């Protein structure tokens with residue numbers, strides 16, 4: 001029933017066929033009898049007995065299978081301009097068990113089923129990317145299911161444009177099937193276990209409330225993202241998510257779109273910064289921000305104020321920082337990326353950078369990663385990971401010094417400091433880690449010392465960009481607040497909805513007085529309003545028909561409102577804010 005190579009026939013004395021016929025290449029009939037569990041657990045023993053040549057063939061076939069699984073990505077990258085092959089080193093932990101599982105899989109029908117599933121998913125993934133310019137997400141699958149009429153109409157109209165996707169994907173997947181049936185040197189139930197575990201390792205990560213986990217990560221290979229979309233889609237169906245419908249946003253070019261000449265727009269995302277512990281904002285116990293205070297005194301192009309974050313966790317908040325999104329539960333807008341700052345910047349001819357000391361899971365939240373020319377995170381590759389481990393946020397300074405900037409640059413820098421544990425926030429080489437001491441609550445001294453480090457770091461970044469005689473726009477804000485005893489609470493990560501967790505410092509420096517004036521004029525500026533002002537400088541006006549006058553939202557730990565949100569109203573006359581009771585989904 002199973003074809004073997006000439007290798008099989010030449011080595012019948014390797015112990016497999018003689019010692020346990022059910023583990024040999026002729027095992028199909030035994031496996032069909034349902035002895036799968038026995039096969040799974042006895043396979044490691046059997047591996048000890050098989051010849052080195054067979055192990056070599058299994059490894060070679062696994063390598064060829066992995067290569068063929070990746071082949072559609074390579075072909076697609078040649079055909080589609082804005083699709084980049086991901087340098088996903090972590091793919092080894094995904095492709096190795098998957099391809100070995102396919103090679104070892106004893107059942108012909110199971111192999112065909114898995115390959116058909118993966119092939120179909122990949123076809124949908126590439127069609128989605130070719131049409132929308134963004135990777136497939138579970139929400140996209142959900143909207144496609146609800147709008148099947150439109151989907152079929154568009155397929156009928158565009159199929160000729162995207163016809164290449166079918167052979168590009170299905171030929172490599174068919175070759176995997178042929179290869180693994182033609183040269184099947186060793187089959188085992190362990191193959192099925194490996195495939196199930198690989199799928200399970202993706203599926204189980206989505207079984208939590210925050211929906212940002214469902215979003216694709218463009219630094220991962222497409223097959224990984226396709227499976228993530230597939231499992232996420234079923235979880236959405238299972239949980240019966242109620243998707244609220246909003247009017248669509250529009251994005252219009254403004255007169256700055258065709259702006260000529262050099263320009264730098266720098267958006268720095270701080271971490272867990274409490275403005276009440278910044279001497280720039282009036283904190284008196286310790287002078288935690290001497291460098292920023294100097295910048296403030298010596299420049300009339302420098303403003304600072306208290307703002308309100310889009311969410312109270314990093315990954316949720318970054319969505320609102322890098323995308324102009326107003327509503328707390330606008331799933332369609334979070335999936336569409338039409339107001340993504342990187343995407344808009346690329347459309348305006350900017351070179352784009354996302355340099356971060358945080359992990360690449362944040363990219364799932366940002367979206368539109370294909371519009372980032374240079375993306376570095378602490379998981380991009382082991383070299384950066386090692387540098388970030390030792391230098392922490394000081395590595396950001398090194399990274400900006402190393403970049404080759406073009407005339408128009410949109411640069412997002414994402415810090416890790418001053419995240420808890422505060423005492424471990426310093427990078428190697430920082431000279432003043434423990435200046436403030438003596439507080440009975442050591443945690444407060446630790447935080448103030450970390451804030452002093454943050455002050456040194458961001459003032460250096462400001463200094464790097466603010467010497468330009470060309471237009472520059474530098475905005476720094478925190479992703480969320482960090483409570484340090486306010487109302488008896490600490491931290492930000494408990495998931496509770498508390499308005500104080502949304503209060504964040506905002507600092508802006510620019511040689512464009514009109515830009516500064518706009519920031520100054522907005523009371524309690526929100527991340528949404530900041531994103532709109534930056535989009536404006538990039539060359540686009542974001543128009544959202546769903547806005548209510550002076551009403552805004554701050555989310556819990558999910559950017560689609562699945563972990564609750566707070567609606568609040570700004571009273572511009574009294575300069576006060578009224579917070580509604582938290583809304584919990």
Ligand SMILES: [Zn+2]
Nearest residue numbers: 272313314479
């Ligand atoms: Zn954070």
